[in-house]
Amino acid sequence: MDTLWIAVIGTSVIAYVLKFSGHSVPEKFLSHPLIKRINLLIPIALLSALVAVQSVTTKSAIVLDHRLAGLGAAIIALIFKAPFPIVVLSAAITSAAVYNLL
């Protein structure tokens, strides 16, 4: 079984176990204030790292290319409080324009 299939099945199984456990475990375990706080911070760290890695790296090298222009467009859209689809679309259009025209 290749990496992609292991990832699809592993992610799905653990995602479900996490969801089901919330409905089943005693409340005091998961609602500890420290667990709650760290749980709010972990997505911020992971998603920010994903933004960075997907924007300026290719394999193990730092690469500055058309994607950075797309990210800039996304930031501008977010500053103007654009809805999520507009954020993604403006990044895609800007990046594609730079990639195709330069």
Place this chain on the structure above:
Amino acid sequence: MSRVASPTFRDSLSVSITVGAYGVAFGAASVANGFSVLQTCLLSLLTFSGASQFAVIGVIGAGGGALSGIATASLLGIRNGLYGVLMAPILKIRGFKRVIAAQITIDESTGVSLSQEARGESAMREGFWLTGFGVFIFWNFFTLAGALGAKAMGDPSAWGLDAAVPAAFLGLVWPRLKNSSDKLLALTAAAFAIATTPFLPAGLPIIGTAVIAVIAGLRVAR
């Protein structure tokens, strides 16, 4: 037929359609990152948690191994467990119904349900089920549309798909940055991930930032 036009129903439907439409972005991004249409659709059907799905395709697309991808996605899925803790005393269900409820326990179903508090517990339950099933249907339909669309496009860069993925992550994290310490954490995590990419095996620069989050959480605790 007043039940059909209830405010809870309208809230649930509008959230379902809006959020479900993001499935296009996931479907396209997943295919652009090398997953097949079948694998992409299975992620939406079985994992059914947007941030986790984007994370696993993002880590693997960046060259990370299966374990890094699964670990990153799972850390993002912990919050669904916390939602279950909130929802269980409201839903009061057992057996098969609980098995189904667990799968649709996500940001949106929990959010709409909790927002119905002023309308009473039955409205909260209605909001949970309607939004959960609604997002599930639209999210999966739009995932398939996005995956097929991306497959027909060919070179992902020519269509800007390689920039759409980080933009999607940015769109997910942006509303979470509520104060300056959140923003500092975001910038630190991004800087750590970029700086360690040339030296660490792919995937570790991302999952490693979870440690930074734990340290940040412990510091605030003191």
